[in-house]
Amino acid sequence: MTSVCTYCGVGCEIEAIVENNRVTKIKPVKNGISSGGELCIKGRYGFEFLNNRLKEHLISYEFIKKNAEKMPFELQVRLANLYEWDERFYKAPLNLALDIAAWKLKYIIEKHSPKSIAAIGGARTNIESAWLFQHFARNILKTPHVDNCARVCHSPSLSGLKMSIGEGASSVDFDSIFDAETIFVIGSNTTEAHPMVASRIIKAKKRGAKLIVVDVREIPLMKFADISVILPFESNLLFLNAIAKEMIERDLIDKDFINKRCVKFDEYKELMLNDKYDKRFFEKLKGFEKIKEQIEEIAKLITKKTIFAWGLGVTEHIDGTEAVNAISNLAMMSGNFAKGAGVLPLRGQNNVQGACDVGCLPYFLPDYIRPDEEHIGLMTPDVIDEILNGNIKAIINMGEDILHIHPNQNKIHKAFEELEFLMVMEVMPNEITKRADIVFAVKSAYEKSGVYVNAERRLHLSTPLVKSSLPDDWEVVKELANRFGSTLKYEKSEDVFEDCKKEVGRFRGASYERLKQKPLQWPIKEDGSDSPVLHLEKFSTSDGKGHFHYHKYHLRGEVEDILKGKKRWWLNTGRALPQYNNSAQTKPSEKLTSKYDDDILLVNEIHKNEISQKVKLRSKYGESAELKVKFTDKVRPYTLYTTFHFAKNKINYLFGDEADHKVKTARFKAVEVEIINL
Ligand code: SF4
Numbered sequence: 001m002t003s004v005c006t007y008c009g010v011g012c013e014i015e016a017i018v019e020n021n022r023v024t025k026i027k028p029v030k031n032g033i034s035s036g037g038e039l040c041i042k043g044r045y046g047f048e049f050l051n052n053r054l055k056e057h058l059i060s061y062e063f064i065k066k067n068a069e070k071m072p073f074e075l076q077v078r079l080a081n082l083y084e085w086d087e088r089f090y091k092a093p094l095n096l097a098l099d100i101a102a103w104k105l106k107y108i109i110e111k112h113s114p115k116s117i118a119a120i121g122g123a124r125t126n127i128e129s130a131w132l133f134q135h136f137a138r139n140i141l142k143t144p145h146v147d148n149c150a151r152v153c154h155s156p157s158l159s160g161l162k163m164s165i166g167e168g169a170s171s172v173d174f175d176s177i178f179d180a181e182t183i184f185v186i187g188s189n190t191t192e193a194h195p196m197v198a199s200r201i202i203k204a205k206k207r208g209a210k211l212i213v214v215d216v217r218e219i220p221l222m223k224f225a226d227i228s229v230i231l232p233f234e235s236n237l238l239f240l241n242a243i244a245k246e247m248i249e250r251d252l253i254d255k256d257f258i259n260k261r262c263v264k265f266d267e268y269k270e271l272m273l274n275d276k277y278d279k280r281f282f283e284k285l286k287g288f289e290k291i292k293e294q295i296e297e298i299a300k301l302i303t304k305k306t307i308f309a310w311g312l313g314v315t316e317h318i319d320g321t322e323a324v325n326a327i328s329n330l331a332m333m334s335g336n337f338a339k340g341a342g343v344l345p346l347r348g349q350n351n352v353q354g355a356c357d358v359g360c361l362p363y364f365l366p367d368y369i370r371p372d373e374e375h376i377g378l379m380t381p382d383v384i385d386e387i388l389n390g391n392i393k394a395i396i397n398m399g400e401d402i403l404h405i406h407p408n409q410n411k412i413h414k415a416f417e418e419l420e421f422l423m424v425m426e427v428m429p430n431e432i433t434k435r436a437d438i439v440f441a442v443k444s445a446y447e448k449s450g451v452y453v454n455a456e457r458r459l460h461l462s463t464p465l466v467k468s469s470l471p472d473d474w475e476v477v478k479e480l481a482n483r484f485g486s487t488l489k490y491e492k493s494e495d496v497f498e499d500c501k502k503e504v505g506r507f508r509g510a511s512y513e514r515l516k517q518k519p520l521q522w523p524i525k526e527d528g529s530d531s532p533v534l535h536l537e538k539f540s541t542s543d544g545k546g547h548f549h550y551h552k553y554h555l556r557g558e559v560e561d562i563l564k565g566k567k568r569w570w571l572n573t574g575r576a577l578p579q580y581n582n583s584a585q586t587k588p589s590e591k592l593t594s595k596y597d598d599d600i601l602l603v604n605e606i607h608k609n610e611i612s613q614k615v616k617l618r619s620k621y622g623e624s625a626e627l628k629v630k631f632t633d634k635v636r637p638y639t640l641y642t643t644f645h646f647a648k649n650k651i652n653y654l655f656g657d658e659a660d661h662k663v664k665t666a667r668f669k670a671v672e673v674e675i676i677n678l
Helices: 039-046 061-070 071-082 094-111 127-143 155-165 174-179 197-204 219-223 238-249 255-261 265-273 280-284 291-301 321-331 352-357 380-388 411-418 431-435 473-483 493-503 512-517 558-566 590-595
Strands: 003-004 013-019 021-027 055-062 089-092 119-121 183-187 210-214 227-230 306-310 341-346 393-400 421-426 438-442 452-453 458-462 570-573 600-603 614-618 629-630 639-643 671-677
Touching: 003 127, 003 458, 021 039, 039 174, 039 590, 055 061, 055 421, 055 639, 061 071, 061 089, 071 094, 071 280, 071 421, 089 094, 094 393, 094 421, 094 473, 119 127, 119 380, 127 255, 127 393, 127 452, 127 473, 127 493, 155 321, 155 341, 155 411, 155 570, 174 438, 183 291, 197 210, 197 219, 197 227, 197 306, 210 219, 210 291, 238 265, 238 280, 238 321, 255 321, 265 280, 280 452, 321 341, 352 452, 421 431, 452 493, 458 512
Parallel strands: 119 393, 183 210, 183 306, 210 227, 306 341, 393 421, 421 438, 570 639, 600 629
Antiparallel strands: 003 013, 013 021, 055 089, 055 438, 452 458, 570 671, 600 639, 614 629, 614 671
16 A cells, blocks of 8 residues: 655655554655655554544534524434534434535524635645645635635745745756755754755755755754754844855855846846945854855855755745845856755644645735635634624634744633634644534545655655545545536546646646656646656746845844843744654554654753753743743853743743734744743
8 A cells, every 4th residue: 555644745655554443553655756765663653543533523513502493404313413523522324414504604694704714724635635625715615815825834934935936936956956966955954844954955965965054053964964053032034144155245145147047137236235234244243153154155055056945944934034044145147057956944834835836825826826806815813813803703614723833822822712603624633623614524634545745846646555434534625616506527636636636727737647657747738748847947937037035134133142142042943853742643652652753942051050951931912821841052141942842831832923014924033031940
């Protein structure tokens, strides 16, 4: 049985040994294209959730109490088919749950308006479900409010790259890493978050590539780096601009490429040359003086064939889009797109690229077609505000645990109290299922067929490892749509894929038949040929040119503290290798949980005498639960690091509404906190 790992955006091919419809072992597919023939521990051991998953469709007692009398008589009679399941929910037959959900959605549309409903999700399931979900929201419910969890991760990569090069995705495949002379990694703890990409980077380094690693703390990949840069919090744009200025001043730019392939360089160059935040600025930052020399070295190294890879350490800031523009500026100035190198945003979820490709975004229809102004929907943070303003009354949610993974949880929990209806499609019990009115238990990735798009734009056809009688997400959506008068006749996921392709030109030449032979990278032509490398001859912008964008760095946060000699605590968060996101699917695995079973707060060892072993953190937005402390030299004094995998620790209560200026991705990588010793 072969399938695709359900966790990170690497999208490793997996093979399972199955006994009596139970997975007993997962191993890598020999010659797996994206996996490189290896798997990390999550891929190998993260399957025990299949034995602990949600198996029943649920309706809350509270919902029935509030709504039963308003239902048509025929539905009221059928409520006798609900059975008590636990202290909060009845279990319901699928058709009854569908009929009640459809009735409630119609009721809300009639009482309020179609636009009082928001549809959120799609990055954890297949593209068939993601495409049908946004189709249902936009064309059947008639609401423009569609979003997915790219909002809390790589939306700035999409917006920044679209502005610069016209396509918000990787320009290369993972194996291009082996051909690069320089690999520049910024804001990505690659060994923990994208292990099989890290494995390629380490191999490439051993074969002679130069490796530059940039982060705010010492991360494992730095062990292999030629240049390790430790930056102050929130200084990515400052640092990236300083490299650009150094390249211009030292004439390290590829003039031929810039003249032929790019526009707006002269304007950019002038602004950059007048920018006071250059390499010399780092000499004023106590503890960071050596960055000046590092910038000089880096500016030379990236003139070689370079891949620029980044993660959420770049995007989860107020200037995430600007920093992504700054990375593309470097890739264009060094002429790297013509060398078959360029940009590799390391996208997080197994299908977050696919969910964006098929239009699970408020400002893009399938295939990144921009809707008319009046059909642009709300981004998730605006949905939350509009719930509180009384304008959004219902959320339909497909696999996104908003009540754990989004920021400003005090505000979100308050908003969800106000919702009139919350419908959830989920594999595992989690924070959002606890609050839902109706929960549809749906197939996991290992129980169904479907296509997933990984971080190198590769479409994999995943097939079921085990059988399940539960519906796939798209089947729930189809049944709801048909209760609204549609006549969708899809019988299998392939039927949905064929319809999706009609709207998503980049998938055109893909088919289940072809994907069974080999996973393919979009754009896929009619004849089935695919595109491992993009932008070799021209960019995907409307004029085919690469566009330079200058953004000024604004002094703030830790950099300002250093200049003023101020001491404040700054917290940064991220992921640990053994767990995934809200840990709902990884926690049931003993092997994984034995390696990491709690979010630990890392504190520099110089603070040993002032910080106790157990603390709480407090910010102006909220408070964490009690956290265990580990003293280490891997984080700098007055900077803290922790993961956010376990809901009980309430880490995301510490973050507020500060977010990327353009696309509202939360500033998860820096928040000022106070430490409360316990
Ligand atoms: S690298 Fe990512 S996709 Fe591959 S096995 Fe690990 S978690 Fe799964």
